[in-house]
Amino acid sequence: MEVDGEDGRTQNQLRPLACSHNILYRAHGSASWSLRTRTLRKQTGQIDNLLKSYLMRMRPWLNGNKEALEFKFHHVWVWFRYSGLPLEEAYEMILKRTLQSICHLTINPNTTTSIIIQVINDDSALLSCAINAACVALVDAGIPTKHVAVAICCCVAKSGCKMKAFAYLAFPNSVHSVLPERSSSMQGKPIEHGIVTSVTNGIMSADNYFYSLERGRAASVRVVRVSQEELATALN
Amino acid sequence: MGLPNASGDLSTEVEVDAFRRLFPLRLYEKHLLESIRPDARPLGRARETTIALGAVASANGSALAKIGSTTMLAAIKMEVMTPSLETPDEGCIAIDFHMPPICSPIVRPGRPDEAAPVVAKQLSDTILSSGMINLKELSLVSGKAAWMAYLDIYCLDVDGALFDTALLSVVAAFSYLEIPVPVVSLNDDGKIVLSEEQGLSDREPVNKEKRKINLSSIPFSLTCVLHKNYILADPTAEEESIMDTIVTVVLDSSSQLVSLHKPGGTVLAYTSAIQDCIALTRQRVKELQKILEEAISGMEVD
Numbered sequence: 001m002e003v004d005g006e007d008g009r010t011q012n013q014l015r016p017l018a019c020s021h022n023i024l025y026r027a028h029g030s031a032s033w034s035l036r037t038r039t040l041r042k043q044t045g046q047i048d049n050l051l052k053s054y055l056m057r058m059r060p061w062l063n064g065n066k067e068a069l070e071f072k073f074h075h076v077w078v079w080f081r082y083s084g085l086p087l088e089e090a091y092e093m094i095l096k097r098t099l100q101s102i103c104h105l106t107i108n109p110n111t112t113t114s115i116i117i118q119v120i121n122d123d124s125a126l127l128s129c130a131i132n133a134a135c136v137a138l139v140d141a142g143i144p145t146k147h148v149a150v151a152i153c154c155c156v157a158k159s160g161c162k163m164k165a166f167a168y169l170a171f172p173n174s175v176h177s178v179l180p181e182r183s184s185s186m187q188g189k190p191i192e193h194g195i196v197t198s199v200t201n202g203i204m205s206a207d208n209y210f211y212s213l214e215r216g217r218a219a220s221v222r223v224v225r226v227s228q229e230e231l232a233t234a235l236n
Numbered sequence: 237m238g239l240p241n242a243s244g245d246l247s248t249e250v251e252v253d254a255f256r257r258l259f260p261l262r263l264y265e266k267h268l269l270e271s272i273r274p275d276a277r278p279l280g281r282a283r284e285t286t287i288a289l290g291a292v293a294s295a296n297g298s299a300l301a302k303i304g305s306t307t308m309l310a311a312i313k314m315e316v317m318t319p320s321l322e323t324p325d326e327g328c329i330a331i332d333f334h335m336p337p338i339c340s341p342i343v344r345p346g347r348p349d350e351a352a353p354v355v356a357k358q359l360s361d362t363i364l365s366s367g368m369i370n371l372k373e374l375s376l377v378s379g380k381a382a383w384m385a386y387l388d389i390y391c392l393d394v395d396g397a398l399f400d401t402a403l404l405s406v407v408a409a410f411s412y413l414e415i416p417v418p419v420v421s422l423n424d425d426g427k428i429v430l431s432e433e434q435g436l437s438d439r440e441p442v443n444k445e446k447r448k449i450n451l452s453s454i455p456f457s458l459t460c461v462l463h464k465n466y467i468l469a470d471p472t473a474e475e476e477s478i479m480d481t482i483v484t485v486v487l488d489s490s491s492q493l494v495s496l497h498k499p500g501g502t503v504l505a506y507t508s509a510i511q512d513c514i515a516l517t518r519q520r521v522k523e524l525q526k527i528l529e530e531a532i533s534g535m536e537v538d
Binding site for chain 2: 097099
């Protein structure tokens with residue numbers, strides 16, 4: 001495999017991942033997720049992409065909105081603090097919908113869970129880092145979720161490592177993957193093959209998109225292992 | 237009162253409208269079994285689409301697009317400005333998306349709706365990354381003067397598929413855009429001055445006539461809603477609120493994928509579902525291309 005990336009990575013290599021949880025005392029749950037980029041030329045400079053996500057106290061919230069007949073009394077609010085760009089609000093909406101789809105909304109009625117994501121440093125792949133950090137924080141807080149979402153960023157590049165387009169993909173990861181005996185499946189397709197969230201930027205052919213889906217799925221296995229190991233240490 | 241049969245019993249006693257308000261999902265599922273929607277549309281068909289070009293007379297280019305009841309007005313005004321140092325040969329497009337309170341009872345004055353910045357970001361990403369407009373065409377004098385296109389999109393009515401309608405109105409507005417004739421000259425301080433006069437010997441007119449902008453690879457989009465195994469194309473606002481998994485696919489005229497936007501949602505999208513969405517979008521691209529061409533040729537006849 002040729003060395004393509006500027007930092008000496010091959011096509012399938014991920015940046016070194018680091019994850020830690022329970023770092024904040026006041027919050028119900030918290031997690032930090034970082035991807036470290038190392039530049040080959042300057043050994044002194046280390047650019048981190050750290051994301052801390054933490055949950056505030058769950059407080060009772062009287063649900064007086066128009067959807068009084070529905071059974072969704074549980075709100076999930078996401079606050080994304082970066083630099084006040086309109087980017088923030090779009091990311092907030094994507095994060096909110098992703099996390100809403102993995103939480104069980106009916107378990108705690110009349111409650112609001114606030115998820116606050118603080119970006120410490122940005123070196124691209126921001127959205128996928130945020131989703132991963134938020135999921136680990138949810139598990140840390142003990143909020144029951146249907147499955148954990150694992151996010152990854154794949155990019156389609158012309159030769160010469162000029163990025164043409166990129167896609168943020170989030171896949172569900174079944175809790176059954178921790179138990180090796182069986183894995184859940186829906187209509188014969190394993191649940192890991194579905195996509196929770198996909199946001200693309202730039203032009204790519206449809207085939208390239210499906211190819212990057214496969215690569216993303218393969219890479220997400222490694223990403224999940226990082227967070228699973230981290231959470232396993234908490235249980236022991 | 238047996239719960240599994242509660243809605244069944246009520247459906248024989250209660251009118252359709254009340255049933256629709258109380259159990260919207262069950263009403264839709266009953267219809268989906270017959271592969272049809274409550275408004276008698278088949279699952280894969282989009283609503284009636286119309287484009288009116290030149291809706292705003294004072295703007296350089298404008299269009300009003302309607303998909304069903306969703307209405308969007310896009311208007312472009314051009315202004316000369318100095319290009320940035322990094323791109324001295326390129327003009328600039330400034331995109332602004334507004335959702336005034338007229339569009340929906342949910343939007344209140346002074347408080348922007350939460351959908352607005354999302355659609356705004358999606359629009360600007362799509363327009364800039366699709367390569368529809370070559371920014372170099374907007375350049376006048378390299379390094380000194382270039383066109384800045386102020387693109388304003390106003391949502392006038394919300395009924396689902398906001399992004400589709402907005403993108404259609406932008407594309408139509410750009411295809412109707414006429415870049416005005418500037419007379420650009422340097423005044424004594426060396427600054428660019430735009431003047432409307434022609435015929436003075438010491439000033440050089442840059443353009444002789446109004447010109448249209450060249451659009452390559454126009455993007456078109458289709459929003460679909462996923463519910464269990466069904467894919468509903470072009471949802472109304474009611475459908476979007478009941479079934480929360482929304483997928484937007486943007487394809488350009490050479491069938492390249494410009495954007496695939498699926499922000500979460502309870503239904504997981506498997507590869508087969510995505511392929512179906514892309515196939516539906518391809519059909520829709522052909523329909524929209526035809527509608528746009530008819531609108532443009534209609535204007536030229538006048």
